[in-house]
Amino acid sequence: xxxxxxxxxxxxxxxxxxxxxxxxxxxxxxxxxxxxxxxxxxxxxxxxxxxxxxxxxxxxxxxxxxxxxxxxxxxxxxxxxxxxxxxxxxxxxxxxxxxxxxxxxx
Amino acid sequence: xxxxxxxxxxxxxxxxxxxxxxxxxxxxxxxxxxxxxxxxxxxxxxxxxxxxxxxxxxxxxxxxxxxxxxxxxxxxxxxxxxxxxxxxxxxxxxxxxxxxxxxxxxxxxxxxxxxxxxxx
Numbered sequence: 603x604x605x606x607x608x609x610x611x612x613x614x615x616x617x618x619x620x621x622x623x624x625x626x627x628x629x630x631x632x633x634x635x636x637x638x639x640x641x642x643x644x645x646x647x648x649x650x651x652x653x654x655x656x657x658x659x660x661x662x663x664x665x666x667x668x669x670x671x672x673x674x675x676x677x678x679x680x681x682x683x684x685x686x687x688x689x690x691x692x693x694x695x696x697x698x699x700x701x702x703x704x705x706x707x708x
Numbered sequence: 709x710x711x712x713x714x715x716x717x718x719x720x721x722x723x724x725x726x727x728x729x730x731x732x733x734x735x736x737x738x739x740x741x742x743x744x745x746x747x748x749x750x751x752x753x754x755x756x757x758x759x760x761x762x763x764x765x766x767x768x769x770x771x772x773x774x775x776x777x778x779x780x781x782x783x784x785x786x787x788x789x790x791x792x793x794x795x796x797x798x799x800x801x802x803x804x805x806x807x808x809x810x811x812x813x814x815x816x817x818x819x820x821x822x823x824x825x826x827x828x
Contacts, residue, residue, distance in 0.1 A: 636814050638753075645803055645818035646745075646753065657816065689753055693813035696767065697743070697755035 604628055606692055608700035614708040621677040623703045625690035630670045634694040637666055637675045640702075641686045649688075650675065680705070710734040710817040712804050717822030724794050728822050730787040730804030738762070738782040741807035743815060744789050746800035754800075757789065760811055772798075796828040 605628035615621050625635065633653040638646040648657040650666035653673055663678045677684055685707055690700040716728040730742070743758045756769045757778040766778050777790040787804050801823050805815035 638815075640753075645820055646815070647818070648808075648814065648816050651808065651812075651814045691753075691755075691815075696769070697745075697758075697813040699753040699755070702752045 604631065604692055604695055604698055606690060606698050606700040608688075608690055608703050610703060611701065612704045612706060614706050615680050616708045617680055617682060619680045619708075621680050621684075621705060623675045623688055623690075623705075625668075625673045625675070625700050627671045627673075627692055627694075631692045631694035633669045634692055635666075635668070635673050636691045636693065637664075638689045638691065638699075639684075639686045640689065646689065677705075710806060712806065712817060712819035714802065714804055714819045714822035717802065717824045719825045719827060720794055722794060722796055722826055722828045724826075725790070725792045726794065726824060727788055727790045728802050728824065729789075730819055732785045732787065732804075732806070735806070737780075737785040740809070741811040741813075742778075742780060742787045743805045743807060743813065744776075744778060744787075745803045745805050745815065745818075746798075747803070747821075748797070748800045751800075755813070758807070758811060758813060759787070765811070791824070794824075794826045796826050798824065799826045800824060 636651040637649045640646040654666045711733045759778045775793045801821040803821045806817040808814040808816045
């Protein structure tokens, strides 16, 4: 079975910081990876799919890269609305999420 | 505008059954696969099931296979999840999620979720 591992689990950052979250798959998932943002008490929101395609209405400060087993989500300049938990998800084989990365205020 | 509204959650005893529903609007429901994703309190996301647009094809995570059944009524634009033999570990918020396409398993719209609590 494919395993998805995100790092770090928690990230402390300030408004304006460049933030990078990593997601690693235990085997190649080609580019079949999505990223979601979730705020407390709310449903997740699709940010990126196919590793680097921006979802509808998602600000351009979000970007995704990678293929195979290593992927990154980058927020170029962290905004107050971006403090949330981020999940990667592979869909090469069914669907499996990473454990999440919480981005908190430094 | 796409809108998904879950209902039917609540408190049920271990071993019991519950059916949750998801009413969809704002898109051609029968053209898209639909999914259920759950989140245990304070935990991460777990995909549990997908159904094709026609309803002919269904898939389940191993954790619910044989106990849960996904179905849809395209005439009513409604998705269902029948949950039997419930366990304490099934306690979670259950989200319905629209698939980006046929069965991509990319979830582009989500409902607000419905909480299912299984008491032991």
